[in-house]
Amino acid sequence: MEPAVSEGIAYPALYLKRGEDARLRAGHLWVFSNEVDVARSPLTGFTPGEPCVIVDARDRPLGVGYVNPNSLICARLVGRGLEHALDRSLLTHRLKVALGLRERLYGEPYYRLLYGEADGAPGLTLDRFGDVVVAQATTAGIERLKPEVEAAVRKVLNPAALLWKNDAAIRALEGLPSYADVGFGAPPGALEVREGGLAFAVDAIGGQKTGWFYDQRANRDLLAPFVRGARVLDMFSYLGAWGLRAAAMGAREVVCVDASAHAVEAIAANARRNGLAERVRAERADAFEYLKALRERREHFDVVILDPPAFVKRKKDLAEGRLAYRRLNELGMQALARDGILVTCSCSYHMPRQALLDGVQQGARHLDRQVQVLMQLQQAPDHPVHPAIPETDYLKGYLCRVLPA
Structure with missing residues (x-):
């Protein structure tokens, strides 16, 4: 497999077939398995969640992402260009940008803090319940980056606790298990969400989705x-x-x-x-x-x-x-x-x-x-x-x- 190396980033290259870069250049973040040039970059050479550089048929890098060779959506673009590695620094930046919007929208810390692809972090959802963050990883790439996600959340918010609610059905398409776990901290027995002047008790672990x-x-x-x-x-x-x-x-x-x-x-x-x-x-x-x-x-x-x-x-x-x-x-x-x-x-x-x-x-x-x-x-x-x-x-x-x- 051909490596793609630039500015200290040494990830394997995932090559696209001719013309299959158009959707990514238009702004989308997904690569489907039938769009990959498997002669140059066999999908069997990647492990689920492995970082990569996505490269077009003319050897022009589009950016950094991650691969899951076992999924129909076999790669997701996380950062355009090769200036930033797929690490906690990039996730911290994404989280700060996302937080800036939510703090403009809401006077209290109860909201969806980060919404996957729309906030530049495909496969990751973060919901905030005051001093507790409930996270959900729906891709092998984010599953692999869990320690970096936790470090980014600590740096930006330093909440009392982070919970992983990883039981979404879509995880099965990525070959991932279903579970709920504590990322860090000591969460309270029941979470609270405030909306419209009311207070609701929320069960983040046993409830639907991330609880609210x-x-x-x-x-x-x-x-x-x-x-x-x-x-x-x-x-x-x-x-x-x-x-x-x-x-x-x-x-x-x-x-x-x-x-x-x-x-x-x-x-x-x-x-x-x-x-x-x-x-x-x-x-x-x-x-x-x-x-x-x-x-x-x-x-x-x-x-x-x-x-x-x-x-x-x-x-x-x-x-x-x-x-x-x-x-x-x-x-x-x-x-x-x-x-x-x-x-x-x-x-x-x-x-x-x-x-x-x-x-x-x-x-x-x-x-x-x-x-x-x-x-x-x-x-x-x-x-x-x-x-x-x-x-x-x-x-x-x-x-x-x-x-x-």
């Missing part, structure tokens, strides 16, 4: 004019973020529904924690069955919030997923009062924004309803979208008014 869905915060901030004095239904509630925020904004009654008994207990505890227990009720049920039961007994709400988990995890699941979103939205509209508000979301990257809206409209026409889109929803600004990487733009939603036809 910061990506919906900006959308939850928009609820106020629609929920004052209203009866609100919050489906797929998890820890009750949407529902409790609605209650704090003046909703007269909130029903939170989740299929998890642990989530229902957590919602009730968070309601008591924030003095909202009298107006918030948590129920355990399957979302589709619960909405069908509401339809049968003709029970209605002024606001219905639908924030489900991803129904389309792979492109081949799109047809089935589109149908599921349409069914969910139609059931949600049947639970609405005559002049009601529907908040509908999808965190499925493979579900196009227009397809979600089409499902809402099709459901409305089937029910002889009229829909007015009042706001389009997207992920919060601590999840910035990289314009050259559509995969970073995954969350879409609509806040709609639903009227009789």
Whole structure:
């Protein structure tokens, strides 16, 4: 294998086929296995997570990255040019730049601190919960760089603790195990997140993702004019973020529904924690069955919030997923009062924004309803979208008014 050496960087070279550098030069950071010139740089010569220099067919280096020969996305570009090695210094710089944005956005240290490719650190997610950072590595390259990640976090933030929540399903595609572990420090028994003047207890190890869905915060901030004095239904509630925020904004009654008994207990505890227990009720049920039961007994709400988990995890699941979103939205509209508000979301990257809206409209026409889109929803600004990487733009939603036809 041919080495690429410059300014003290001595990483093996990963050569691209002719013309396969165009997407990287346009800003993307991924290299697919069929784009590699395996005659010059056999993928079998690399170990998972190994640093490399990505080089085009004319021997021009594009930058420094890392390789996983066992993955379809076989390499990721981390730094353009050869000025910086793939080390804690580069990660420290990325983290400082990311922190600068979050400190401009938020007055308290509760946010997504670093969002993978969009913040120049592909494969790495960092969420901040006050003095604790929860990290997630989804690639072999970041798994190999864990000590450097921890050193960068210590240098920039010096938090009390860092936890690794490495149980994302995508790790299996990288040949990585699923686990949770303490990187450093002594984390508290339960973490706390503050949002909209409320405090929520978070289980970073046993909870979903890294413990909290910061990506919906900006959308939850928009609820106020629609929920004052209203009866609100919050489906797929998890820890009750949407529902409790609605209650704090003046909703007269909130029903939170989740299929998890642990989530229902957590919602009730968070309601008591924030003095909202009298107006918030948590129920355990399957979302589709619960909405069908509401339809049968003709029970209605002024606001219905639908924030489900991803129904389309792979492109081949799109047809089935589109149908599921349409069914969910139609059931949600049947639970609405005559002049009601529907908040509908999808965190499925493979579900196009227009397809979600089409499902809402099709459901409305089937029910002889009229829909007015009042706001389009997207992920919060601590999840910035990289314009050259559509995969970073995954969350879409609509806040709609639903009227009789």
